[in-house]
Amino acid sequence: MSAASQARRRRGPDELEILVLERGNYASYSACGIPYYVGGDVEELDKLIARTPAEFQDRDIDLRIRAEAVEIDLDGGRVRVRDADGGGERWEHYDDLMVATGAVPKRPRLPGADAKGVHGVQILDDGVAVRRALERDEPRRAVVVGGGYIGLEMAEAMVKRGLEVSIVDAADQPMSTLDPDMGALIADAIRGIGVDLHLGEGVEGFDTAADGSVTAVRTAGRTLPADLVVLGLGVRPNTELARAAGIETGPTGGIVTDRRMRTRADRVWAAGDCVETRHLVSGGPVAIALGTHANKQGRVAGVNLGGGYATFPGVVGTAVSKICRVEVARTGLNEREAAAAGFDALSVAVESTTRAGYHPGATVMTTKLIAERRSGRLLGAQIVGEENAAKRVDGLAIALWNGMTVEEMTGLDLGYAPPFAPVWDPVLIAARKAADAVEADMRREN
Amino acid sequence: MSAASQARRRRGPDELEILVLERGNYASYSACGIPYYVGGDVEELDKLIARTPAEFQDRDIDLRIRAEAVEIDLDGGRVRVRDADGGGERWEHYDDLMVATGAVPKRPRLPGADAKGVHGVQILDDGVAVRRALERDEPRRAVVVGGGYIGLEMAEAMVKRGLEVSIVDAADQPMSTLDPDMGALIADAIRGIGVDLHLGEGVEGFDTAADGSVTAVRTAGRTLPADLVVLGLGVRPNTELARAAGIETGPTGGIVTDRRMRTRADRVWAAGDCVETRHLVSGGPVAIALGTHANKQGRVAGVNLGGGYATFPGVVGTAVSKICRVEVARTGLNEREAAAAGFDALSVAVESTTRAGYHPGATVMTTKLIAERRSGRLLGAQIVGEENAAKRVDGLAIALWNGMTVEEMTGLDLGYAPPFAPVWDPVLIAARKAADAVEADMRREN
Structure with missing residues (x-):
């Protein structure tokens, strides 16, 4: 949506038609705000939504929600779109295409990983699902799998809601982007708010009840009863669609772009969690899913799509x-x-x-x-x-x-x-x- | 004291004798903490003192308080020292001399400016005097002359003590180091805590009672009754001693040094609020009285005095x-x-x-x-x-x-x-x- 808005600022509706396809129910929202919505610091879901579809329509941006891009045809310059409400499929043509498919949560391939009550935290719909589960099912015990930023933020949110919360992580420390000595300080902090932290214990499976809902998380060392499970195992670039079309991805799994956010495919651009970028200290490619990078890259892509010139220089991993x-x-x-x-x-x-x-x-x-x-x-x-x-x-x-x-x-x-x-x-x-x-x-x- | 400590770390007592002369009662304290001591956020004076004279003695640093350097004899390599308690004067010889005479508050040359109850805020003794006056005399109305950092911090401290506080400043805004539009935001903030702010009104004099204590501050526009007055007109480098000895000062009034903190006089060093330094954006000289610069410069001087090599690059005016x-x-x-x-x-x-x-x-x-x-x-x-x-x-x-x-x-x-x-x-x-x-x-x- 940053790209669409920037392109529109530079090219009026008579010069450029802009169509946006979103498979979910929401566009232009703060995924980073999900833990605060789950914890209740943010009461209304609307607050996480920066702009509504109507606001985009007012800017002559044709945003279609519940419309999933399921195939890119580079030679034909078209995208196959599936209506989530059963309205069938159709092809949409483009002169320039931008891929902004974001990231998908890593899910362990383990028995029960898809059970009812096992939630990812990536799109706004996930946040809605977790909060609904908290309010409707009144779960007592939650287990968070993975001790990264999102896992810890979700654990705190559920402590606020009065749940008994455990975190399991295969690593010996939470927040593996920190060195172990600094990670130990985080472990102290998270235990300090009453969370049971089980480190060095990978998840081996999920127990389920007869109705298919999760009842426990199993590690090598223990079985943790759970009414609700949150997967905080991090994310990976969501590039199935792009790769199927032959758009090049790099060693991190993210789509390769130049500094103007052009992919290696003609007239195809990409930005956000689905791309890899350059780490300015290591010099190597990295895929870091952060709203601040996604917004900057989106803006850069939009300026270029609108006929201007802008570049995204890379990141230092902040x-x-x-x-x-x-x-x-x-x-x-x-x-x-x-x-x-x-x-x-x-x-x-x-x-x-x-x-x-x-x-x-x-x-x-x-x-x-x-x-x-x-x-x-x-x-x-x-x-x-x-x-x-x-x-x-x-x-x-x-x-x-x-x-x-x-x-x-x-x-x-x-x-x-x-x-x-x-x-x-x-x-x-x-x-x-x-x-x-x-x-x-x-x-x-x- | 930073310089003395650094020099001692590099040269033992058998290699280097270190004598420190301090005319006041305290050394190695946080002058920046005075408003917090006056306001009561810091209860004990001791908390503002980083190191006591005894701690310096333990490091073989001969710190003499109530001992004022009154003359530097560059040719003779000696300093005349006056005992504040009437113990007379004597000469002390040096191989290397460091001048760290700090700054002195600007005082208006106006009738009554030296009256009882008119306080500067520079050395710790000033803070002690103001707090004693607040606790002993229970003043009701205070006037702060000057709306810079120190003036505003002192005004807030006295509001906390329950006084009616006014600030007068000849400028049209408080904090003249900000642009007027940003200064206006500060004016709102200071009025928001209940301070009467009179801008564009220079002080013309101070009224005094028969016993010599201040009773009011007069501006062109009004007479503000005052039981206590704080001068927050800023400071200037305290260089009388250095200039009398022929040590060069620059256009700001501060002592000129090179990056190693050497003055233009042989074997004489200087650091802290008494020197001028280079502004890295304008390229010109500035005299900015801030503890953080003074500490860095002191450290640099001490490393060099101890036979090492260190430089102070300048400031950007933060x-x-x-x-x-x-x-x-x-x-x-x-x-x-x-x-x-x-x-x-x-x-x-x-x-x-x-x-x-x-x-x-x-x-x-x-x-x-x-x-x-x-x-x-x-x-x-x-x-x-x-x-x-x-x-x-x-x-x-x-x-x-x-x-x-x-x-x-x-x-x-x-x-x-x-x-x-x-x-x-x-x-x-x-x-x-x-x-x-x-x-x-x-x-x-x-």
Whole structure:
């Protein structure tokens, strides 16, 4: 919808017809808001919907909901569309096609994975289903499979609703995009709100009742009774449609595009969770399903579709989340990713306070920096703390973007006042420690 | 004290004797914490003191309080020291001298300016005096002269203490480091906590009672009864001692140093509020009295005094403050400063929300960017908003530091999650608007 709106701003209805096909019931909504709708922080579903179909009609954008694109015919320049309400199929022709099929939740191929009461969290309809189940069936026990951002946010939402909540994850830590030492802080936070966290335990199956609804989640170690299960195993680019048409995908499974969001197929564009993009630190391709990237890419595609010029440069892997009072942020490469990208890296973690130590409300935050040995180039950062901690990652993302070294960063002129930071901001303290570590490391080598 | 500590870390007591002279009663404290001590958020004075004289003695740093340096004899390599308790004067010899005389509050040369009950806010003793006056004399009405950061923070502190508080400022806005449109938002905030704000009214004098204590503040327009007056007119580098010795000061009045914090006099170093430094955007000298710069410079001087190598690169003019719930931040050049530095600039201001619009607690924040015409280079930024608004300036300060253009900034990978930002962070929205404005401006010209 970002692309459609941008293209419309540049080309009037007499110059460009815009048809949008959406298989679900909603378009232009915040999927990131689903946990807040489930938890009740957001009372009305409408609040998650940025624009209604009627608003798009007013802009001469022909948005059709419950209309699924089921085949792309590149040679014929047409798309086969299936009506979800049994209205049959038809072909729609295009001059330019944009693929924005998003991502699909990873589902384990395990017995019972499709049972009633096992929910994915991807499209708005999923959120509606979970909340309806909570309100109608009054479940008592929920199990979340997967301890990533979405899994943790959904776990917190269900704790708010009064459920007993467990999380199982095959990994030894929640939030595998963090290093283990930082992930341990998240494990503490999630246990702190009363969630049972079972790490290092992959799911082996789901038990079901006679009526086909889920009753328990089985791991190697235990059977967890469950009235409701949420799958938070992450997502993968939804590219079946594109691949079937012969549109090229890359090593991440996402559609390959150039910086203007053109695929390798003529007059076919793509944007959002279904594409892969360039990681500006590793230089390699990544598929990161985040609304902020999708919106930017959509805007870029729309500008280009409308005859303008715009590019999407890539990402540095920034992500933030909140578990109750605990804020968590990461950007760039973690230790594992840095090694995989061929960097010889070191890291430091420092504890400091979010405000001047004497200021009421000052809390502890942990800042970790990963830097390249010898050059001292910043490669990544992770932050776990309370108020005002997570968004400190923005500065680190911008430092990464500009290829700064940790030594250079020690001089940065960051905001200082007692309610916001100690006289040495945690970012500056961490940069100093990292610069010292780089220097000490070089001394050892020489 | 930062310099002394750093030098000691690099040179043991057998290699380097370190003598520190302090004319007041306290060393190594947070002057920025004074308003919070006055307002009672910080109950104990001790909390503002980072290290006691005894702790410095333990590190073999000979800290002498109530010992005032009254003359520097560069040729003789010595300093004349006066004992505040009448113990007379003596000369102390040095191999290396560091001048860290800080800043002094600007005092108006007006009748009654030295009356009892008229307080500056610079050293910790000032804070002690104001709080003692509040607790002992139970004043009812306070007038703050000057609407800068310190003035506003002191006004809020006294509102918390239950006083009727007025602020008078000769300028047409509070916080003159902001542009007038952003200053107006601060005026609203300060009035919102019940402070009477009289702008465009310079003080013409102070009325005093027979016992010499202040009774009112007079402006051209009115007489404001006052039991207590706080001067918040800003500070200037305290360089009388240095200048009398022939140590060079610059156009700002601050001592001139190189990046290693060496003055133009042989073996004399300087750091903190008494020096001027380079503004990395304007390229010109500035004297900005902020604890964060002073600490960094002190550290750099100490590393160099201890035989190491470190430099202070300069500043971009970042400052943050909080008035009740309203956070305010600025960095770089404001419109007036950009023009004075010879830039042809344009600016945009955007209103957006601090969180996703549907997330409970989302509030409005205003982000203003100043960019150079044609090149689109970011020159400065200002933010006024509530929770999580002010520290967004760090990213902007780092963008300035790296000479980014507003166009480049539109692609930045900033942290996004509903509790922290809309899907387009306010900084990204502002960058987009600024980039559009730069482009539109070029079109108009061509």
